[in-house]
Amino acid sequence: MMAGDPVAEKAAASVLKRAVELDKAKRFTESLVCYQEGLQLLMEALKAKGQEDGRRAELRKRVVDYMDRAEFLKKHVENEKEAGKYHEKIEITANSVGYSYQKVLGRFLDEHVTRVEIEDPYIRSIHQVYNLLRLSELLVSNCRNLKSIFLLTGREPGNQQEMLDELKQSLAKHKVVLTVEYSTTLHDREIRLDNGWVIKIGRGLDYFRPPEGKFSLGYCDFDLRQCHATTIDIFHSSTVRSIPK
Template identity: 85%
Template sequence: MAGDPVAEKAAASVLKRAVELDTARRFTESLVCYQEGLQLLMEALKANGQDENRRAELRKRAESYMSRAEFLKKHIENEKEAGKYHEKIEIVANSIGHSYQKVLGRFLDEYVTKVEIEDPYVRSTHQVYNLLRLSELLVGSCRNLKSIFLLTGKESGNQQDMLDELKQSLAKHKVVLAVEYSSTLHDREIRLDNGWIIKIGRGLDYFRPPEGKFSLGYCDYDLRPCHATTVDIFHSSKVRSVSNK
């Protein structure tokens, strides 16, 4: 058969995942998969230039998936404008593949200039490391990022020193980290000033400890097993500012 069977197989896998996410009403994730799958399908379509029957079949599949992707895109935009968008993700205990990039990455763009994090448990060393990982993602994905605001609980020990070091490092990238403390805080959410609000039941600390410093998952959070938690995603044109409480 003429064409690129590798591209076809990859497209089929990604588009299958898109349909699964679509069925689960995880629409923003589904849309990303539809777009990636369609790109792969178009590559396969170009490679099948000598087989008109195969080209017709792939073109029909592409049109069907493209139609669904366009519908989802409009649906998401309409729900955002109406202030009704809500998406729920269940992270199963011991599952992998839930790094901050996977959970948050699709919402990070050039329109994000400020990120507000409300999490009572950014206190111990590994919890501040979680904030560091998130900060790396934000700096790498949001080219116009100016500030990160953290509201968390106060802990005796070296919490302040660790956060000060992160603050100095972010300043080198022209990002200001402001930290405030609360003894009554219980909410856990991340607010982006492009309107997206992500509430994670366990906050940033939903990963299980790695088995060792030289075990898979120590550096790559996609390979690190997770605790069970729920992620709720909303969109609002008016993002509440915790710094104005």
């Protein structure tokens, strides 16, 4: 029997297994991304030469089944968004990995995002401003129509202002305006996108553990960086509350 494309089949099975796990955990937006990736791989396996008719029919049925589930979830998410009831919860356990800003936020960042508002009382020390820098890089890369970032944070004696001013100048070169305001009573930690998504992270942007060293895995790639335990709540609202300007 000809095996077709066993590599694509194996990869599809792994991704779709993850899609089903996320689906069961009600992490529907993440699940949809995995369903889409898994279906693409499954289609590649279906198109492979040398596939027996029986095996091809089996793969075709899997494609239809997963596609139906993905379509159902897509409609469910859209309906919940329109009703203002969408809520997704992610529990990050201590020392877990795989939660870079791209993984947590990437699927919500698109051409419809023009303004991002960040409330985080702890964008103060060097590593915390670096966190903001990494998020800013992701926003600029993924949101081609991004115009402004608004940060509300706590004030810290030292070079906080200098670091944020440097970031502001760098963002300006990409035609993005960074506005920073300070609060002495701020406790909330959330990110609001003007496409309607609101992401609340219990620990704010600073949910990563320090790397073991400058030449250790996870120093650059935050998907390999261990995390502190925290909770992420994701909402959608057609009328996102803006920070007063």
